[in-house]
Amino acid sequence: MLSKLIRKKQPALNSELIKRKELSQLEQLPSHISIIMDGNGRWATKRTLPRIAGHYEGMKTVKKITKFANEIGIKTLSLYAFSTENWRRPKKEVDYLMRLPEELLGKYLPELIEQNVRVTMIGNHELLPEHTKRAITNAIEETLHNDGLILNFAFNYGSRDEIVQSVKQIVNKVQLGSISSNEITEELVSSYLMTNELTEPDLLIRTSGEIRLSNFMLWQLAYTEFWFTDTLWPDFDESCLMDAIESYQRRNRKYGGLKQEEVN
Ligand code: V07
Secondary structure (H helix, E strand, O other), X not given: OHHHHHOOOOOOOOHHXXXXXXXXXXXXXXXXXXXXXXXHHHHHHHOOOOHHHHHHHHHHHXXXXXXXXXXXXXXXXXXXXXXXXXXXXXXXXXXXXXXXXXXXHHHHHHHHHHOOOEXXXXXXXXXXXXXXXXXXXXXXXXXXXXXXXXXXXXEEEOHHHHHHHHHHHHHHHHHHOOOOHHHOOHHHHHHOOOOOOOOOOOEEEEOOOOOOOOOOOOOXXXXXXXXXXXXXXXXXXXXXXXXXXXXXXXXXXXXXXXXXXXXX
């Protein structure tokens, strides 16, 4: 109750954005949106701030976009928070990043629960610091029965690694004789990926002007629409998300009555 009284009021959405939000719902929304949240360090450097200030600001954008995506009826939001390559960054920066789940969830988990959001994670959690693991596991458990937006964090995630893990598991099953090699289909491979409980992304967004996938969901993005923007992640807001969604809807509209497989 007290947290409700002291929570900072979110600025109201302007009327133009409300109109866009309503209009977007007349057409098919992307059910699953994946985002590569790039440009946090650059945002900070541009302001002569330390890179970690950009990460903190980026975390605020995570909150804003999660709330908005849930409100407009997006079913799954996958966010690339930490890649397996990110360990190569300076130790101080990595230590700071590993604190962000606690930082975000410490204050924000009750709100996520109230919004009926379910937190999930893909990636390898074994090598994470205990405090990071604890914060994420707790959020996953506390939101397990929520059936609103799935907020899926890719954390210590690398897509090639994910594929290698699934190949190993399948080979193991074949060797044990519990599946035969001619039962290996695309569906079977998909079912061994960390995303096995999720639908495939309909829309991928990458911020900050980089036009590459950086080892993110390589298998799952096979049929996904891509949307790239120069906007840095800390500057990304609800109207940027609407730009991406409207672009997705225009592309889908162009295909008319054709089924997805007919246009590929
Ligand atoms: C991180 C903020 C967003 C921009 C990208 C880099 C920095 C939220 C989380 C997070 C992850 C798991 C979880 C709860 C929150 C996060 C990292 C970096 C490593 F269960 N933002 N954010 N994790 N940034």
